[in-house]
Amino acid sequence: MLLTRMIDGLANAVCLAFAVIAATAMIESKPANARPSPDFHRFVESLWPDAKAAGVSRNTFDAAFAGLTPDLSIPDLDLPGRPKVDNAGQAEFTKTAADYLSKPYLEKLGVQGRRFMKEHEAALKRIEKLTGVDRYILVAIWGRETAYGSYHPPKDAIRMLATLAYTGKRKERFRVELIAALKMLQMGIPRSDMKSSWAGAMGLTQAMPTEYLKYATDGDGDGKIDIWRSVADALAFTARQLQGKGWARGERWGFEVIVPPPSDCSLEGPPDARPIADWVRMGFRRANGKPFTRNELKQSAYLMMPGGAYGPAFLAAQNFQVIRLYNTSDLYALFIGNLSDRIRGGGDFVTPWKSFAQPRTVTVHNLQARLKELGYPMDKIDGKIGSNTRKQIGLYERASGLTVDCWPSEVVLRHAQSQATR
Incomplete structure (x- = not known):
């Protein structure tokens, strides 16, 4: 019996040793940034004064963070060993305009959107009358964000927001959103409802917690606000957001136009906004041939040209800018605008997309940085291709005698790197 116990003990010890070795190997095989930082709990505790000031109880606070660890696999984090500039993140910034504005996908969503319009016509008309926000735009947002209700974000909003506030590239912004999410818990919203994207956006139309606290609306008149299950509540919430951001009742989002020579994509961007009558005097006209009213x-x-010289051009009006405030991407706003037109009965863009490649994010980042060194105003060095980046590339190309296409490429980067700093 004693011998048996000794043998069993030895076997258990060997098994334990192998288990420890295996566990150690597993830990060491993980990248360093996959392990929670030891000061995460200190970060959480640093949130308490702000949460308390926002009306969050200690019980709610402690329950929210019980056993919580950051999710270091999501994009937009500032971590040792992770590239500062990479292509991880939103499709709005990692796909070409032609890929993002996929004709088959837009056609599919357009057909579904017309069906959705009929099913929810009464609620949509009521919300449009109340807020002034075009119901076709609301349906387009619904289609883009949820594929008409078939998409349900899988992540825990508190964990996502805590991670981004702890070690994200925009910590302060997400700290504010995290406190707002804690307020939502304090209001009685179940944690199980607060499923989100990796960036913490929640509900059927994907909105941030601060937006919920500011604009959430009872759209179906049942005395409750449920942006997770009630279509009318979610649509009314979205309409209130757009209304609050400056929606102009009865106006279009924008117009596809033909750019006349010698004008080109270097005229792009909000700083060059002017009355449409002035654009017409410069020779701009609607691509579909219809006159402006x-x-x-x-x-x-x-002027907005998301593919530079390689695709359609648009005059972006007030409501385009409002959609862009809802989601800060030219491509997103253009997707919503075109999808709303398709639901209304319109079709594809008149000007076709030419063949062009999406540059690496690091190429865009380095070109932005180099152009700034050369004296071209860059409001952001972030590796994302916005209107100002395209505009400054176009101005540089024009000044350098290059073909003006307003598109970041290795060719333009090498040329800019060869120039002496001003």
């Missing part, structure tokens, strides 16, 4: 000629708009 008298009211439209008075509206201010700026």
